[in-house]
Amino acid sequence: EPEVTQTPSHQVTQMGQEVILRCVPISNHLYFYWYRQILGQKVEFLVSFYNNEISEKSEIFDDQFSVERPDGSNFTLKIRSTKLEDSAMYFCASSAPDQPQHFGDGTRLSIL
Amino acid sequence: AQTVTQSQPEMSVQEAETVTLSCTYDTSESDYYLFWYKQPPSRQMILVIRQEAYKQQNATENRFSVNFQKAAKSFSLKISDSQLGDAAMYFCAYSLLRGDYKLSFGAGTTVTVRA
Numbered sequence: 001e002p003e004v005t006q007t008p009s010h011q012v013t014q015m016g017q018e019v020i021l022r023c024v025p026i027s028n029h030l031y032f033y034w035y036r037q038i039l040g041q042k043v044e045f046l047v048s049f050y051n052n053e054i055s056e057k058s059e060i061f062d063d064q065f066s067v068e069r070p071d072g073s074n075f076t077l078k079i080r081s082t083k084l085e086d087s088a089m090y091f092c093a094s095s096a097p098d099q100p101q102h103f104g105d106g107t108r109l110s111i112l
Numbered sequence: 113a114q115t116v117t118q119s120q121p122e123m124s125v126q127e128a129e130t131v132t133l134s135c136t137y138d139t140s141e142s143d144y145y146l147f148w149y150k151q152p153p154s155r156q157m158i159l160v161i162r163q164e165a166y167k168q169q170n171a172t173e174n175r176f177s178v179n180f181q182k183a184a185k186s187f188s189l190k191i192s193d194s195q196l197g198d199a200a201m202y203f204c205a206y207s208l209l210r211g212d213y214k215l216s217f218g219a220g221t222t223v224t225v226r227a
Binding site: 048 | 155
């Protein structure tokens with residue numbers, strides 16, 4: 001069964017550094033998403049992406065964050081200048097119209 | 113904005129018994145989806161079951177079933193014949209039936225299964 005693939009599984013970064021989290025969605029899916037889960041808390045929506053542009057973003061998704069689909073297969077989340085509070089599990093998901101979202105296994109981001 | 117509320121932080125069930133997790137939501141929309149996702153200690157997000165709001169029949173997937181009460185905006189999950197592998201965090205989630213289908217999650221319920 002096709003899967004959403006996320007790399008790396010764990011990223012450790014110094015505060016203030018830029019980080020790029022990578023995702024390969026399921027190939028025939030059209031909608032792409034990033035979610036965040038701070039340890040012990042609920043999963044929060046960050047951003048959705050459709051037709052090569054952001055369709056919706058949450059208040060968490062400020063100017064430090066950006067998304068890109070550089071080559072038609074990868075879907076990346078960039079955090080420009082990381083803060084301690086960016087430490088979380090980041091999930092990528094993709095979906096076809098009217099179908100449930102499929103989640104990747106997540107990237108655990110630790111900011112030191 | 114849509115909100116999803118799970119009022120039970122933790123539930124414990126004896127192996128082979130049944131446990132029911134509650135979820136309520138708030139929306140002004142008439143067409144939407146509701147989901148239950150399972151998150152084991154590995155922290156993967158696994159879809160358990162989906163319900164379309166326009167369907168009156170409650171969804172069922174093997175040992176998992178829902179009780180969808182649209183007027184009450186209630187969506188509970190019943191796990192029958194509980195197994196040790198059911199131990200996980202369970203999240204209730206909502207999305208619209210159109211647009212970008214973003215998910216709004218509840219705070220989650222941790223299910224412990226006693227052997």
